[in-house]
Amino acid sequence: MKLRIIHLTEYRYVHPVHGNFNELRLTPMQSRWQDVPFFLLRVLPSTRLQRFVDFYGNTVSYFEVEEPHQELVIETTSSVNTLDRYAEGEPLNVPLGTFDYSEEHSRLQPFLQPSGPVEIPPEIWRAAVDVRHSHGNIFELAKALMGFVFHEFRYVSGVTDVFTTSTQFFQSRQGVCQDFTHLLLALCRSVQIPARYVSGYVYDAMRRDLRGAHASHAWVEVWVPGGGWHGLDPTNNCLTREHYVVLAVGRDYQDIAPVRGTFWGIADRAMRVSVHIEERA
Numbered sequence: 001m002k003l004r005i006i007h008l009t010e011y012r013y014v015h016p017v018h019g020n021f022n023e024l025r026l027t028p029m030q031s032r033w034q035d036v037p038f039f040l041l042r043v044l045p046s047t048r049l050q051r052f053v054d055f056y057g058n059t060v061s062y063f064e065v066e067e068p069h070q071e072l073v074i075e076t077t078s079s080v081n082t083l084d085r086y087a088e089g090e091p092l093n094v095p096l097g098t099f100d101y102s103e104e105h106s107r108l109q110p111f112l113q114p115s116g117p118v119e120i121p122p123e124i125w126r127a128a129v130d131v132r133h134s135h136g137n138i139f140e141l142a143k144a145l146m147g148f149v150f151h152e153f154r155y156v157s158g159v160t161d162v163f164t165t166s167t168q169f170f171q172s173r174q175g176v177c178q179d180f181t182h183l184l185l186a187l188c189r190s191v192q193i194p195a196r197y198v199s200g201y202v203y204d205a206m207r208r209d210l211r212g213a214h215a216s217h218a219w220v221e222v223w224v225p226g227g228g229w230h231g232l233d234p235t236n237n238c239l240t241r242e243h244y245v246v247l248a249v250g251r252d253y254q255d256i257a258p259v260r261g262t263f264w265g266i267a268d269r270a271m272r273v274s275v276h277i278e279e280r281a
Contacts, residue, residue, distance in 0.1 A: 001081070001082045001203070001205075001242040001243060001279065002079070002080075002081050002279065002280040002281070003078075003079070003080045003081075003082065003203055003245060003277055003278070003279060003280065004077075004078070004079055004080075004277070004278050004279075004280050005028075005076075005077070005078045005079075005080065005201055005245065005275065005276070005277050006075070006076070006077050006078075006275070006276045007026060007075070007076045007078075007201075007216070007258075007273075007274075007275050008073070008074075008075045008272075008273070008274045008275075009073070009074040009075075009258075009259055009271070009272075009273050010071070010072070010073050010074075010271070010272045010273075011071065011072040011073075011269055011270070011271050012070065012071050012269060012270045012271075012272075013069075013070045013071070013072075013265065013266075013268070013269045014070075014266060014268035014269065015070070015265060015266045015268070016068035016069060016070050016265065017068065017069065017070070017263040017264060017265030017266070018065070018066060018067060018068045018069070018263070018264050018265060019064065019065075019066060019262075019263055019264040020064065020065040020069070020072060020261060020262075020263035020264075021062070021063070021064040021261050021262055021263070022062065022063060022064075022072075022074070022259060022260065022261030023060055023061070023062045023259075023260050023261065024041070024060065024061040024062065024074065024258065024259055025054075025058050025059070025060055025199070025247060025248040025256050025257065025258055026041065026061070026074075026076045026247060026258050026259070027039055027041075027058075027059040027061065027076075027078075027247070028078050028080050028200070028245055028246065028247055029057070029058070029059075029246045029247065029248070029249070031246070032083075033082060033083045033084075033085050034080060034081070034082050034083070034245065034246060035080070035081040035082075036078060036079070036080055036081075037079050037081065038077075038078065038079035039076065039077070039078050039079075040076065040077045040078075041061055041074075041075075041076050042073075042074075042075045042076075042077075043063055043065075043072075043073065043074055043075075044071075044072070044073040045065050045067065045069050045072070047063045047064065047065050047066075048063060049061055049062075049063050050062055050063065056196075056248070056249050056250050056255060056256075057249070058247075058248040058249065058250070058256065074259060078245075079280070080245050082242040082243070082244070082245060083242055084241045084242040085230065085231060085239075085240065085241065085242075086230075086239050086241055090139055090230075090239070091138075091139050091224040091226075091227035091230060092137060092139055092140060093137065094137055094138045094139065094224050094225055094226065094227065095136055095137045095138070096132075096135075096136060096137060096138055096141065096191075098138065098225045098226075108194040108223055110251050111189070111194040111195055111196045111223065111251060112189050112192060112194050113189065114186070114189070115251035115252050115254075116251065116252045116253075116254045116255075117163065117164065117165045117166060117182050117252050117253065117254070118165075118166050118182050118185045118186050118189070118197075118251065118252045119165045119166050119167045119186060120166075120186050120189060120190050121167050121170075123170065124166060124167070124170055124183070124186050124187060124190060125190045127148070127170075127187065128145060128186075128187040128188075128190035128191045129190070129191065131144050131145055131148055131187075132191050138193055138222070138224050138225075139222070139224055139230065141191065141193065142188060142193055142195075142222045142230075142232060143232065145184060145187045145188060145191075146184055146220075146232045146233075146234045146237060147237055148187070149180055149183050149184050149187070149234040150180070150234055150235070150236075150237035151237075152173070153169070153173050153174065153175070153179075153180065153183070154173060154174040155174075155175070155176065155177075155180070155211055155235060156174040156175065156176070157176055159172065159174055159175060160172075160174075160175040160176060160178070160179050162178070162253060162257070164178075164179055164182075165182070166179075166182045166183045166185070166186040169182065169183050170183060170186075176235075177211060177212045177217055177218045177219070177235040178218050178253055180218075180234040180235045181197055181198075181218040181219055181220055181234060181235070181253075182197075182252060182253070183234070184220045184232070184234040185197060185220055185252065188220065188222055193222050193223070194222065194223035195220050195221065195222045195223070196220070196221050196223075196229070196249050196250065196251065197218065197220065197249065197250050197251060197252050197253060197255065197256060198218065198219050198220065198221050198231060198240075198246055198247075198248075198249050198256075199216060199217070199218050199246075199247045199248050199249075199253075199256045199258060200216070200217055200218075200219075200244060200245045200246045200247040200248075201216065201217055201244070201245040201247070201275060201277055202217045202233070202236075202240075202243060202244050202245075203243040203244075203245070203277045203279065204243070205243055205279060210236050211235045211236055212233075212235055212236070213277075214275065215273065215274075215275050216247075216258055216273070216275060217233075217235075217244075218235075218253070219231055219232060219233040219234070219235070219240055219244070220232050220233075220234065221240075221249065231244060245277075
């Protein structure tokens with residue numbers, strides 16, 4: 001699938017600010033399943049852009065606007081060609097307990113532990129163990145845990161924020177894609193399935209009203225020995241096929257926030273984010 005994506009973030013400050021420093025994780029990842037022939041980042045007021053690759057392999061752009069300003073615009077335009085990760089089927093032949101700790105421990109350990117908002121209290125662990133009893137292989141169990149999150153929790157905007165933990169979401173039973181993702185991470189890690197947070201976009205080509213199709217989206221990737229990372233979207237209860245575009249990966253939202261920054265000045269501000277995705281011929 002060939003997609004064109006425009007992601008616009010606008011900040012408006014009530015009073016002039018300065019020394020506005022930001023890190024951006026808005027560059028689509030290059031992989032076997034995703035090619036990025038074009039990417040353009042534009043920032044206003046104009047400033048020098050620099051880049052580095054972080055611990056998880058994400059491209060991070062950063063900049064500082066030193067002069068006083070009352071508006072900051074961050075716009076990315078991307079062309080992305082995607083392939084279906086599941087075109088050759090699902091990895092359903094890998095039983096639980098196959099994970100080789102001696103060989104893969106250091107690389108996958110961050111995705112097996114609680115991290116930031118991904119908390120694993122006893123009630124979440126018990127929920128994961130209850131689901132585990134009826135499934136014998138890694139990917140079937142991961143899909144069953146995804147189904148549990150989708151069916152037991154409600155998608156409700158405006159009731160959580162970026163600091164909401166998996167414990168709080170488990171108790172309130174309502175939230176958005178970020179919360180669904182954090183809870184599925186906690187459930188997978190509870191039963192020793194390495195799982196990481198993914199930020200990106202989902203293109204709703206069939207107009208099925210997929211949740212997250214009109215903004216940035218989040219989902220989970222689980223590690224299957226011999227098969228690599230495989231994506232699961234608990235917000236929509238589906239596998240992440242060619243209509244998903246990966247921006248960044250990490251342990252949780254704190255690792256992959258699309259825009260994170262600081263500035264000097266009075267904190268009153270308004271933010272607007274819009275995402276437009278279209279399929280190219």
